Amino acid sequence: MVTLTERVADGLCDGEVRDMHGVLMRLTLDIVVRTLFGSNVELDVSAVGAALSEIMDRYASMLPFIVPGYDKLPLPRQRRFREALALIDGLVGRIIDERRRLPDSGRNGLLSMLLAAQDEHGTGMTESQLRDEVITLMFAGHETTANALTWSLMLLGQHPESDDALASSLQETLGGRAPTVDDLPQLTAAENVVTEAMRLYPPAWSIGREVIEPFEIRGTLFPRGAQLWLAQCVTHRDPRFFDDPDQFRPERWADGLAKRLPKFAYFPFGGGQRACIGTSFANMEATLVLATLCRRFRFELLNAEPVELQASVTLRPKHGLRMRVRSRA
Numbered sequence: 001m002v003t004l005t006e007r008v009a010d011g012l013c014d015g016e017v018r019d020m021h022g023v024l025m026r027l028t029l030d031i032v033v034r035t036l037f038g039s040n041v042e043l044d045v046s047a048v049g050a051a052l053s054e055i056m057d058r059y060a061s062m063l064p065f066i067v068p069g070y071d072k073l074p075l076p077r078q079r080r081f082r083e084a085l086a087l088i089d090g091l092v093g094r095i096i097d098e099r100r101r102l103p104d105s106g107r108n109g110l111l112s113m114l115l116a117a118q119d120e121h122g123t124g125m126t127e128s129q130l131r132d133e134v135i136t137l138m139f140a141g142h143e144t145t146a147n148a149l150t151w152s153l154m155l156l157g158q159h160p161e162s163d164d165a166l167a168s169s170l171q172e173t174l175g176g177r178a179p180t181v182d183d184l185p186q187l188t189a190a191e192n193v194v195t196e197a198m199r200l201y202p203p204a205w206s207i208g209r210e211v212i213e214p215f216e217i218r219g220t221l222f223p224r225g226a227q228l229w230l231a232q233c234v235t236h237r238d239p240r241f242f243d244d245p246d247q248f249r250p251e252r253w254a255d256g257l258a259k260r261l262p263k264f265a266y267f268p269f270g271g272g273q274r275a276c277i278g279t280s281f282a283n284m285e286a287t288l289v290l291a292t293l294c295r296r297f298r299f300e301l302l303n304a305e306p307v308e309l310q311a312s313v314t315l316r317p318k319h320g321l322r323m324r325v326r327s328r329a
Contacts, residue, residue, distance in 0.1 A: 001284070002179060008023060009292060009293055012296075013325065017302065017323070018323065021147075021150045024150055025142070025143070028289075032141040032142040033095070033138065036109065036138070037134070050084075056310070057077075057310075096111070096115075100115065115130070137278070144203035144204060144314055145285050147203040147316050148203050148268075151198075153323065154321055155196070155201075156193065157299050157300055162193070162250055163298055166294055167328060170291055173187060176295075179295070181284070184287060187288075189250070190287050190290045191283070193250045195258075198268040201233075203314050203315055203316075204232065204276075205311055205314070208228065208229050208230075209227075209228045211224055211225060232267055235265060235266075235267070238265070241266070296329075297325050298326045299325060299326070300324040300326060
């Protein structure tokens with residue numbers, strides 16, 4: 001994670017303007033493919049990013065859900081959506097095929113475990129199941145982390161005092177070197193920034209659950225099959241749980257707030273049996289990436305205009321996040 005982030009940092013120049021959301025999307029895709037799947041498949045990251053954006057745009061619209069037969073209409077948007085799916089399918093297929101061609105001695109990592117997995121009857125995954133697992137891990141594992149980091153940089157750009165505090169903490173902990181996994185317990189300032197960013201702008205801004213047995217809350221009966229939506233973006237700004245809930249204050253997490261909160265007052269990764277399987281991975285990645293970048297650079301917003309949000313499957317900046325890169329040196 002750090003090596004790939006340092007490579008990105010080496011490509012940033014003092015004074016240039018970059019779409020940091022795009023930079024982080026490419027970086028986290030590279031990280032997830034190499035760390036989870038051990039793959040060296042050459043990625044056309046621009047094409048993959050465009051395909052993912054097309055898929056996200058589709059789910060940001062209510063039309064597919066309220067217009068009968070929408071998916072079958074010969075619309076340009078639908079054509080682009082199908083082309084995007086085909087591109088993603090092709091990428092995932094190449095990663096799986098590459099792993100299958102390796103000798104047994106060279107098979108390790110999560111993808112090899114998925115290929116070898118069997119149920120209680122000794123049956124392995126179907127091609128469709130394997131594809132769906134890989135797509136979930138790959139794209140849920142990079143899109144959400146990229147968004148959490150994007151909002152972190154945006155908020156640091158809006159609050160220079162928090163950025164200065166982070167830089168000072170990183171200098172004290174790292175002394176000018178790149179972080180390692182052993183530094184994680186000391187990288188609390190970076191971790192607190194990410195935690196607070198996910199409170200204000202949760203990458204998974206709402207999650208759904210389906211009722212399996214009827215139940216009642218305050219006189220309202222929820223029947224079997226009902227769809228329930230739980231919105232982190234609402235609960236995370238509830239003044240019952242957070243002082244100054246609309247304010248960016250990473251230091252609020254420094255005194256053990258997470259342990260004092262009621263269960264599910266803060267749940268960026270969901271909860272219960274269906275909680276995100278990648279929570280530890282994402283927290284480690286976001287902390288290391290933010291520390292690696294902010295050790296060397298600060299990122300300035302170009303103007304005071306609010307960043308337009310796109311609430312699709314994830315919460316992302318609709319038009320990216322253009323920032324000016326400034327060297328700490």
